[in-house]
Amino acid sequence: MPSSVRVKTLRIDDLDVAGDEQQTIFDVAVEHAIPIPTLCHLDGLGAVGACRMCLVEVTSANQTRLQPACATPIEEGMQIVTNSPRLQEYRRMILELLFAEGNHVCAVCVSNGHCELQGLAQSLGMTHVRFPYHYPQRSVDASHRRFVVDHNRCILCTRCVRVCAEIEGAHTWDVMGASSQTQVITDLNQPWAEAETCTGCGKCIHVCPTGALFEKGYSVAEMHKRRQFLPYLRAMREREP
């Protein structure tokens, strides 16, 4: 750690806090036990700011903007509100859009009861979906010997893409297409079993927030995911030899 770390002071929800300039709003909030809901963020993976669940109101230089806490570096004198009626409304709306966009049927899902999307809907008080459901035609790829990807349940958080590229180093996963045709793919959009770069390590399974990626042999509500390996692997990767 370089000795000349520059400290910045800011205010989060009426609490004066300080952090070093490398940190994001989310990092500092976590250190001070200020809860901010997240979905695409995962400790140990790079930030993409894809889900917008961690939006906070940032006032700086007399302007208030909505910024994703996970991808916004702290600045001197920032005033941050992490929870307001407006933010709650937006977060619920984002969740509803995610539910309307895919085919999320909790009752038959392997991750029922351990799903981050479902958990957020409960904790943020989402009672119904105000938008018409899309019911998109999406596929399931069960070609792999051990794993399954069910695109119906995918929210495109790209955790699988990042863990595969950043931690495993295989970069088997990526995202193809645009708008409603977007989906995660293995190699050249091949069946997973034929993806030659996949090492079969299973990290993507365990970082997936929903039941989109799961292991064969589990029935409804049986898929528990374990992610404790992630911060450890990140630390080991970054440690100097």
Add this chain to the structure above:
Amino acid sequence: MKAARIAPPSEDKRWRVIDATMRRHGYHAHALIETLHATQESFGFLDEDALRYIAATLGVALSHVYGVATFYRRFTLKPRGARHTCVVCTGTACHLKGAPALLEALQQRIDHDPTNPPVSILAARCLASCGLAPAVVFDGKVVGNLTPDLALERIEKWLHHES
């Protein structure tokens, strides 16, 4: 560390254009879009061999190349809506030797056919076959020293023999 350079997927001279594009950018990963553009222009579409070759040469993941190729509408993975492709070179040499007239004649023939023939006419910047100017690639085969009549004759064969 760069991977060892691999050979293009075929003997097709158009790979020289793609190779030149990648070389010009020092085989950096950021040359990906530029390289896909060059390939799209030369071949009319991006097939699996092309994607694999570009990924391996630039040291980029296969899934990343596929993702970029499908994100932008300008790129197509299959010949556009047609069984036959006809790529007219519009490079400097071919242009001087009459490529615009070739393109015009072929386009007219296809566009004004009420049967909606299964042929797509495309233009490429340079096929690296300037000695053959004006050149056209008919379904992957380079044919040079063409006139509008000779080019139309080729197309007619496709239209009548269904091959």
